Structures are given as structure tokens and as C-alpha cells.
Amino acid sequence: xxxVLVLSSEPVGARMAGPAIRAYELARALAGAxxxxxxxxxxxxxxxxxxxxxxxxxxxxxxxxxxxAREHDVLVAQELPAQxxxxxxxxxxxxxxxxxxxxxxxVLEAVRDRSRAAQRRAQALARLTTLAMCAAADFIACASxxxxxxxxxxxxxxx
Numbered sequence: 539x540x541x542v543l544v545l546s547s548e549p550v551g552a553r554m555a556g557p558a559i560r561a562y563e564l565a566r567a568l569a570g571a572x573x574x575x576x577x578x579x580x581x582x583x584x585x586x587x588x589x590x591x592x593x594x595x596x597x598x599x600x601x602x603x604x605x606x607a608r609e610h611d612v613l614v615a616q617e618l619p620a621q622x623x624x625x626x627x628x629x630x631x632x633x634x635x636x637x638x639x640x641x642x643x644x645v646l647e648a649v650r651d652r653s654r655a656a657q658r659r660a661q662a663l664a665r666l667t668t669l670a671m672c673a674a675a676d677f678i679a680c681a682s683x684x685x686x687x688x689x690x691x692x693x694x695x696x697x
Contacts, residue, residue, distance in 0.1 A: 542568050543606055545615040546579040547597060557616055564614060565590045578606060607631055627674040635675035637689060642668055669696055
């Protein structure tokens, strides 16, 4: 049985955004498989599954998240702030990058109405943060074989 910390960038509760649903369901599945699952999510959050422990901590709660990472064997996250990633990659913990949401592609649409310079900055940030997450990860999860091809191609282009 592993101690697994799943991070959500969004609050978890009765109403959830897609990333929170994904994080919560992963934590529930891991708990159901016999792992000690902790879900870290920004307040206000609540979980109804008694097998999932809740840590009220968002990305801004650096010290709490780093302390929690030190107490777990595996960390699953869709993204990590750069400062936290820098510390996590040095810990004796397995990092799973959950890349079901191809953020670099999502950003293309999200910034389409901004100036060309703002688009380039947002796209570069999304690309670099995703590459950093992949470089630090021990394992990368995605949603489908087509996404797997996307990620393998992108990683191959970046060596």
C-alpha cells in the first residue's frame, strides 16, 4: 500500500470544475485499490468518500504542500507551481504528471483575443511549465492513445 497525494488546482465539493473532478476521482480510485489517498485542494473543499483524506491546501500553500509531499510515496498532479516542482523533484517520491488536459493546446484558444505578444508569452509559459513537469516526472498519464502520441511527439521534439 502506497501513500498517495493527489493535488487539485480547484476546490473539491458538491460543484467542481473538470480538473477537480479528475483529481477527486483519481484519489477515490486509489483509495478503493487499497492505497492511503490524500487529496490536497484549495479551500473551501469537502470530500464525501471516507477513504480519501482531505488536505485544505492550494498552490499558494507552499509549506503545507511540501510538508505533505514529504509524507507520501507518490504525488499525482496535473501541474505544479515551479517553486514546488523544484523541491518535489529532489524528494524520494514518485511524481506522476497527469496530462489528461493538454494545456499547451488549451492555451491557444484561451488567448486568441489577446495581442500577438501576449499570446506568445502565454504559449511559452504553458509549453515550458509542461516540459518542466514532464522532465521531473517519473510517470506520465494521459487520457487516450491519441494524447499519448501527442505527448510522445512533443517530448521527442524537445529531446
